[in-house]
Amino acid sequence: MAAPTHRRSLRTRRTLVVSAAVVAAGVGAGVFVMNANAGAADLYHQTLAAKDGWASSGTGTTGGAKADAAHTFTVSTRAQLVKALGSATDTTPRIIKVKGMIDANTTDAGKKLTCADYAKGTGYSLSAYLKAYDPATYGRSKLPSGTQETARAAAQKNQAKNIVFKVPANTTIVGVPGTGAGITGGMVQIQNVDNVIVRNLTFAATEDCFPQWDPTDGDKGNWNSNYDSVTLRGATHVWADHNTFTDAPHFDTANPTYYGREYQIHDGALDITKSSDLVTVSRNLFNCHDKTMLIGGSDSEPAGKLRVSLHHNVWKGIVQRAPLARVGQIHIYNNYYDVTTLNGYAPQYSINSRAKAQVVAENNYWKLPSGAKAAKVLSGDGTGAVKGSGNLVNGTVTDLVAAYNAASSKDLKTTVNWTPTLTAGLEASAKSLPTALATTTGAGVLK
Structure with a gap:
C-alpha cells in the first residue's frame, strides 16, 4: 500500500486470495461443528443468553430476532449489503444473512476499486504528499495542512463512502454457515444505536489507502489510518460472537517506511469507544493484528459507560490492545492468549488498564x-x-498483577469498584482453554 500503483495490483486479487491467506495466517480453514452456545434455535434468530456478559443487562440483546420476512435479507455483494442495511435511523428489526465474502472495495455494479480510483480527481499523490510534509523541511510541530493534505482527506472520504457500512438499531448480521462468509476491506460502523448482533463473519484486510502523517504523535511521529473492521461509537447492547478478525493477506511486515516510520494502513480490529456500553464479545478469533481492541477512545471519556465483557476469545499474533481499556468496568474471562510471534506480529502486551479502568481478569x-x-x-x-x-x-497459576508491579514504576491497582454478576458460562479453570477454544472460536464453527 506504499502507493496507489502498488495497491492496485494487490487489491485486484484480494477477493481470490483472502480465504487462502486467512488459513496461512494461522486462523485455520474453519471446522464446522456445533458450539454449545449455539443452542437449538436457528442461527439467524438466536439472541444473547441471560447473564451472558454486560450485553445481557437490562433489556438484553436480541438484534433483529423480531424481523419479518420483508426485513430478512440474504446478501453476497457490497451493493446488496448496503441496500439491506437501509437507513441508519430506521429501527425496524432486520436480519442480514451474509453469504460468502463481500469485497467492500467494489462499485454497485461489482467492479473492483483500487486506491487510485479513490484518489482520482482529488489531486492526491503519495509522492507529492511525502515531499510536502517531509519533516526535514516542514518540521515536526504541527499537523499537515495545505493542498496535499486537503487532497488526501478528500481521497480518504471517497474511500469511506464505499467501505463504511452503517448498521441501524435492532439488527442481526450473521454469516451463512459453510459459505466462508465475511467482509474484506470494509468497516462495520455501529454508531449511536442499540441492540445489534454480529456473528459468524470473517473481517479481513480492512485497510486505509490514505494514512495521515502526524509528526506530533510520539517522539518520532506516526502514520495513522482511519478504519476499524468493526467500530462501536456510542453504541449499546451489542453482541459480537464467533467472528474472525485478521489483517490477512497484507501483514504489517509488508508496509513500507516513510520519514523513518511504518506506513500503517491498519487501525483497530474491534474498537469500542465514544461511551459505548453494555457489550459482550465472545468466542472470536483475533489474529495477526497490531492495535486490536480499544475500549474508550480517550482518557477523558465520562464515567458510567464502557461496560464490556470479553470471554472465550482467542488472541493469536496480537501485538497490543487485547484490550486497552479506559474508564469502564471490563470483565475478561476464559480467554486464550498465544503470545508467540506470528507472521511478524511480535506481542508487546495483552491487557492495558488506564484512565481509572476497572478490569476483572x-x-x-x-x-x-x-x-x-x-x-x-x-x-x-x-x-x-x-x-x-x-x-x-x-x-501454572500466576499473579500477573504482582509480576507487572514488581517490574514497573507505574503500579496497577489491585482492587476494583464492582463485582461481575453476569457470568453465564464462566469456567472455574482455564486449564483446558488452549484445546477447547481451538475448534469453538472464530467464524465458520457455527451451523
Whole structure:
C-alpha cells in the first residue's frame, strides 16, 4: 500500500486470495461443528443468553430476532449489503444473512476499486504528499495542512463512502454457515444505536489507502489510518460472537517506511469507544493484528459507560490492545492468549488498564514462548486497576498483577469498584482453554 500503483495490483486479487491467506495466517480453514452456545434455535434468530456478559443487562440483546420476512435479507455483494442495511435511523428489526465474502472495495455494479480510483480527481499523490510534509523541511510541530493534505482527506472520504457500512438499531448480521462468509476491506460502523448482533463473519484486510502523517504523535511521529473492521461509537447492547478478525493477506511486515516510520494502513480490529456500553464479545478469533481492541477512545471519556465483557476469545499474533481499556468496568474471562510471534506480529502486551479502568481478569490462559516474561502481559498508566485470579501462564497459576508491579514504576491497582454478576458460562479453570477454544472460536464453527 506504499502507493496507489502498488495497491492496485494487490487489491485486484484480494477477493481470490483472502480465504487462502486467512488459513496461512494461522486462523485455520474453519471446522464446522456445533458450539454449545449455539443452542437449538436457528442461527439467524438466536439472541444473547441471560447473564451472558454486560450485553445481557437490562433489556438484553436480541438484534433483529423480531424481523419479518420483508426485513430478512440474504446478501453476497457490497451493493446488496448496503441496500439491506437501509437507513441508519430506521429501527425496524432486520436480519442480514451474509453469504460468502463481500469485497467492500467494489462499485454497485461489482467492479473492483483500487486506491487510485479513490484518489482520482482529488489531486492526491503519495509522492507529492511525502515531499510536502517531509519533516526535514516542514518540521515536526504541527499537523499537515495545505493542498496535499486537503487532497488526501478528500481521497480518504471517497474511500469511506464505499467501505463504511452503517448498521441501524435492532439488527442481526450473521454469516451463512459453510459459505466462508465475511467482509474484506470494509468497516462495520455501529454508531449511536442499540441492540445489534454480529456473528459468524470473517473481517479481513480492512485497510486505509490514505494514512495521515502526524509528526506530533510520539517522539518520532506516526502514520495513522482511519478504519476499524468493526467500530462501536456510542453504541449499546451489542453482541459480537464467533467472528474472525485478521489483517490477512497484507501483514504489517509488508508496509513500507516513510520519514523513518511504518506506513500503517491498519487501525483497530474491534474498537469500542465514544461511551459505548453494555457489550459482550465472545468466542472470536483475533489474529495477526497490531492495535486490536480499544475500549474508550480517550482518557477523558465520562464515567458510567464502557461496560464490556470479553470471554472465550482467542488472541493469536496480537501485538497490543487485547484490550486497552479506559474508564469502564471490563470483565475478561476464559480467554486464550498465544503470545508467540506470528507472521511478524511480535506481542508487546495483552491487557492495558488506564484512565481509572476497572478490569476483572479471571481464569484466562497465556501461552508464553521461552524467554518471555509474565511481567510483560499487562500494562497501565498507574491509574487503572486489574483484579486478577485464576490466570494461568503455561499451565501454572500466576499473579500477573504482582509480576507487572514488581517490574514497573507505574503500579496497577489491585482492587476494583464492582463485582461481575453476569457470568453465564464462566469456567472455574482455564486449564483446558488452549484445546477447547481451538475448534469453538472464530467464524465458520457455527451451523
